[in-house]
Amino acid sequence: MKEKLVIIKVGGKVVEEEATLNQLLNDFAAIQGNKILVHGGGRSATKIASLLGIESQMVNGRRITDAETLKVVTMVYGGLVNKNIVAGLQARGVNALGLTGADMNAIRSVKRPVKDVDYGFVGDVEQVNVSILGDLIKKGVVPVMAPLTHDGNGNMLNTNADTIAGETAKALADIFDVTLVYCFEKRGVLKDENDDNSVIPQITRAEFDAYVAQGVIQGGMIPKLENSFSAINAGVSQVVITLSSAINKNEGTKIIK
Amino acid sequence: MKEKLVIIKVGGKVVEEEATLNQLLNDFAAIQGNKILVHGGGRSATKIASLLGIESQMVNGRRITDAETLKVVTMVYGGLVNKNIVAGLQARGVNALGLTGADMNAIRSVKRPVKDVDYGFVGDVEQVNVSILGDLIKKGVVPVMAPLTHDGNGNMLNTNADTIAGETAKALADIFDVTLVYCFEKRGVLKDENDDNSVIPQITRAEFDAYVAQGVIQGGMIPKLENSFSAINAGVSQVVITLSSAINKNEGTKIIK
Numbered sequence: 001m002k003e004k005l006v007i008i009k010v011g012g013k014v015v016e017e018e019a020t021l022n023q024l025l026n027d028f029a030a031i032q033g034n035k036i037l038v039h040g041g042g043r044s045a046t047k048i049a050s051l052l053g054i055e056s057q058m059v060n061g062r063r064i065t066d067a068e069t070l071k072v073v074t075m076v077y078g079g080l081v082n083k084n085i086v087a088g089l090q091a092r093g094v095n096a097l098g099l100t101g102a103d104m105n106a107i108r109s110v111k112r113p114v115k116d117v118d119y120g121f122v123g124d125v126e127q128v129n130v131s132i133l134g135d136l137i138k139k140g141v142v143p144v145m146a147p148l149t150h151d152g153n154g155n156m157l158n159t160n161a162d163t164i165a166g167e168t169a170k171a172l173a174d175i176f177d178v179t180l181v182y183c184f185e186k187r188g189v190l191k192d193e194n195d196d197n198s199v200i201p202q203i204t205r206a207e208f209d210a211y212v213a214q215g216v217i218q219g220g221m222i223p224k225l226e227n228s229f230s231a232i233n234a235g236v237s238q239v240v241i242t243l244s245s246a247i248n249k250n251e252g253t254k255i256i257k
Numbered sequence: 258m259k260e261k262l263v264i265i266k267v268g269g270k271v272v273e274e275e276a277t278l279n280q281l282l283n284d285f286a287a288i289q290g291n292k293i294l295v296h297g298g299g300r301s302a303t304k305i306a307s308l309l310g311i312e313s314q315m316v317n318g319r320r321i322t323d324a325e326t327l328k329v330v331t332m333v334y335g336g337l338v339n340k341n342i343v344a345g346l347q348a349r350g351v352n353a354l355g356l357t358g359a360d361m362n363a364i365r366s367v368k369r370p371v372k373d374v375d376y377g378f379v380g381d382v383e384q385v386n387v388s389i390l391g392d393l394i395k396k397g398v399v400p401v402m403a404p405l406t407h408d409g410n411g412n413m414l415n416t417n418a419d420t421i422a423g424e425t426a427k428a429l430a431d432i433f434d435v436t437l438v439y440c441f442e443k444r445g446v447l448k449d450e451n452d453d454n455s456v457i458p459q460i461t462r463a464e465f466d467a468y469v470a471q472g473v474i475q476g477g478m479i480p481k482l483e484n485s486f487s488a489i490n491a492g493v494s495q496v497v498i499t500l501s502s503a504i505n506k507n508e509g510t511k512i513i514k
Contacts, residue, residue: 048332052308071337075305078355079336080328083405083413087359091411097361098335102344103354104398141361148340154348156340 005034005137005176009165010183012040014244015081021088027247029092034137034176037089037096038145038165041081045073048080061220065120065158073158074100077146085144096142101125101149102156104132107164109149109157123149123157125164128171137176166227173235180236181252182224183244188253189225191216202254205229228255262291262394262433266422267440269297271501272338278345284504286349291394291433294346294353295402295422298338302330305337318477322377322415330415331357334403342401353399358382358406359413361389364421366406366414380406380414382421385428394433423484430492437493438509439481440501445510446482448473459511462486485512 008028014020028037042063046056049072057064065073082098089096101107101123109123133143145168147161162182169180188199203211208225211217217225228239232255242252265285271277285294299320303313306329314321322330339355346353358364358380366380390400402425404418419439426437445456460468465482468474474482485496489512499509 048309051310052305074340075332075336077336078340079332079334083331083335083357083359086357087407087413088411090359090362090407091409095361096359098355098357098359100340100343100355102340102347104352105347150344150347152348154345156344 002175002177003034003138004179005036005172006031006179006181007036007038007165007169007172008181008183008247009038009161010040010244011161011185012042012044012081013185014183015039015085016041016044020244021085024244024247025085025088025092027245029089029094030248036137036143036145036168037085038147038161038168039081039085040147040161041073041077044081045076048072048076059117059119062119062122062160063158064118065122067121070121070156070158074148074156078148078156082144082146089142089144094142095140096144097136098144098146100146100156101159105129105150105152106133106143106145107149107159107167108152109159111151111155111157121155121157123151123159125149125159125167128168130171130174133168133172134175162224162227166231169231169236170234173237178236179238179240180228180231181240181242181247182228183242183247184224185243187243187246187251188241189217189221199251200253202256204256225255232257259432259434260291260395261436262293262429263288263436263438264293264295264422264426264429265438265440265504266295266418267297267501268418268442269299269301269338270442271440272296272342273298273301277501278342281501281504282342282345282349284502286346286351287505293394293400293402293425294342295404295418295425296338296342297404297418298330298334301338302333305329305333316374316376319376319379319417320415321375322379324378327378327413327415331405331413334405339401339403346399346401351399352397353401354393355401355403357403357413358416362386362407362409363390363400363402364406364416364424365409366416368408368412368414378412378414380408380416382406382416382424385425387428387431390425390429391432419481419484423488426488426493427491430494435493436495436497437485437488438497438499438504439485440499440504441481442500444500444503444508445498446474446478456508457510459513461513482512489514
């Protein structure tokens, strides 16, 4: 029987403000057993880039990463945000280790090919190093993963944090019983986006398709759920979409195979 | 018999310029066996701080680290410089892992007490985690250590890279036969600072004291040699002061017990 592993993905907003970060670190520290934290940091990156006179250009919600922007995200995600979380978890007795994909070759990616849009130094994940991550986790180490990978040729690449979490969950499902928790600013997938109490408690692929056809689920929620079903289909035991303040509560929307 | 371990400390200038960085990474990759790279990054920190409108204040060659400066050095040392080196080493087949003192509690420090000068968020090393570093190294992982530690209470602390290298060397001398190499911009300790060919090939404590009394060795060289003798006295097998371009050559000044 596989050991359990919980992978929590939190967005930039939660980890960039002291009050919400402290709450998250307390909640995350309280999770028993094997765990991984994957974080964003986009708001800080935009702010620091702006102070450095670098304009942040977004297409379809994704950051265009030119050479100067790559430096900024490497600093902000891999340094400022990641180390702040690691130090905070260590203070709470969690043996955190900050990782980018370059560290111990944890995640190798390939620079996204230019099609309609040139995203620049953005990585599409090719391989998650199951052996190295598995060894660390089984020793009680808690990886704190920044949304950065490398191409194996010496270049860091900016990589979406949802993707890091999803690909890591899929790869580690070979050796762990994985629960993947996507945190965001809503209580779950809502039937009515204006009613926070309209959380859909669980959803199958067929139900998802029906909700999309009806227009109940739309916009940015669609790729998030597509990612979730992809994870479930690749062997992840459970995917949950919930509030970051609810990672220890049995709330949110469960994605069911 | 203890396994050998080589610890190389390089300053910011070497790792911040592409040509010298590539040369260093090639030379470091060529070192056989167990190894650690400790790096600085002060020039980049000063440059980024300046772009962000934060003035860099130095006292006795040390950076006064206020809260904003701490953010800058955490970004620059832990993110930009560290990950660039890690990705570069991975491309050369070295299984590099970037670490600050917070990661896996590798190095815990205490905020320097305020005496004549308030250095701010600067850490004096209290404990190097020999067990965790030893385990990694024996598995073939190559730590790449940024000049940052943590206080165990959630705070990162800025910590001199020479100190990181020296304290790590001393602590790991318990389980390894350690050679510590301090790289700097001269070929070694010089008898005549204007003559690069006047390298003192080896130096004992008694000779050092005599050179200081004669005024041959002075200025910033004195604390560097004091650190070196401290390492030798604490069980480090060999300390070498040399050029970063000479880490694979039998050059520079050897510090002898």
